[in-house]
Amino acid sequence: MDCISCINFYFSFIALCTRTDELISFLQAHQVLPATVDCPKCKAPCKFVQEGFRLRFRCLRRFKVPKRKLSKRCNFSVSAKKGTIFDGSHLNITTICQFICHWLHGAYPRQRFLVEELQMSSATIIAWSSFCREICINYLSLISAILGGDGVTVEIDEAMTGKLGDKIEGRWFLGGFERDTKKLFIVPIPDRSAATFLQVVRGRIMPGTTIISDCWRAYDCLNDEGFRQFTVDHRLTFVEPSTGAHSANIDRLWRDVRGKISRYGRKEGHMVGYLAEFLFKRSVDRTNLIHEFMRAAAIIYPPSDPNIGEEDPDEPRPGPSSVP
Incomplete structure (x- = not known):
């Protein structure tokens, strides 16, 4: 029977991983592993x-073999x-599932802990973390929803993730936060132009939405596009005295992003993945992660x-098969 919802605490799932039969049943209930397979040759159910x-x-x-008194299997x-997700990996399912549990619940820095506890190499940990x-990323694309609507307020703000020095290096992202539902989005942007x-x-917020932003001039076009815009000049105040507008929620979101994503060993080219990890863990209750x-x-x-045949070693596989 497929699992619709279940609660798994950190230690209880780590213990479950050591009971192979129960772990397999758990993975089958979540459709990670197949529960049944019918033989494509004789249509009989196969044995696990x-x-x-x-x-x-x-x-x-x-x-029976025709015209002979023999039987053949x-x-x-x-x-x-x-x-x-296990295809192509040399690790057993217990180690992989324990890694996933640590990855979902553990705090940075975690690589040394995983090397010592799971006896995995640094290269394997990096590969599985990226995977x-x-x-x-794919999960968030499946559940992404358009924010806003008539009478709904959405705060937006842009931020750069990267290094600040003599020259600013990094990547710009635009974030949006819906006050009533706490739904949000963070997307990479190539530049800070009005067109971008x-x-x-337009793609993330419904017309008629009240949008609160800072005074960056690129936002000036929003009132002409079917949105109601209020601005806050952060150089002067946190709350606009005349309208009561503020962007405390989106500001807090960016503080959380900077606080949750480790600066050690971070590669800016993988920033979309780091943000996807942050958003996934933020949007799902810890007991349901x-x-x-x-x-x-x-x-x-x-x-x-199974009708496709056994896996081809030359074909690309879903898991990080380039490492042990």
């Missing part, structure tokens, strides 16, 4: 077998990991159809 760390479906059906088998962020801002706002992550992984990397 564990061969060490290998998980396979084997057809054990026997049939169907020799079809397929990896249960085929097409899933998990890709799942977060307007393109993002593992459930939502596994369901997202199952949607993005569903088990492959």
Whole structure:
């Protein structure tokens, strides 16, 4: 039976990972691993077998050989990991699931902890961390919604992530925060031009929305595009005296981003992934993190159809197969 919702605390899931049969049932309930496979040759249901760390479906059906007094067993088998997040990795599912649990619940810096606790190399940890962020990116794209509407207030603000020195280096992002629902978005932008801002706002915020922003001149076009705009001059005040407008929520969001994303070992080219990780963990209750992550992984990397045949070693695989 598919799992619609479940609560998993950090220590309880780590303990579950050590009970292989229960872990497999959990992964099957979340559709990360297939629960059943029918043999494409004889259409009989295959038997799930564990061969060490290998998980396979084997057809054990026997049939008579025509014109001979012999029976023959169907020799079809397929990896249960085929097409899933485990496909192509040399790690066992216990280690991978424990890593995912640490990655979802642990705080920075965590690499040294993972190296010592899970006996994984730094290269493997980096690869799996990037892979998990890709799942977060895809998850957020699946649940993304347009903010605002008549009578709804959305705060917007841009921010740069990067290094400040003699020369500013980094990447600009535009964020939006809906006050009533606390829904939000953060998207990368190539520049701070009015055309770029307007393109993002049109795609992310509904007409008729009340938008609160700072006094950056690129926002001046919003009133002409079906939005009600109020501005706050942060150089003078946090709350505009004449309108009561403020952008405290979006300002707090950017403070949280800077506080939650580690500055150590961070690569600016991976900033979209770091932000996706931040938004995923912010949008999901801690007790549901593992459930939502596994369901997202199952949607993005569903088990492959056994009729396609056994995996081709030359084909690209979903998991970070370039490392042990």
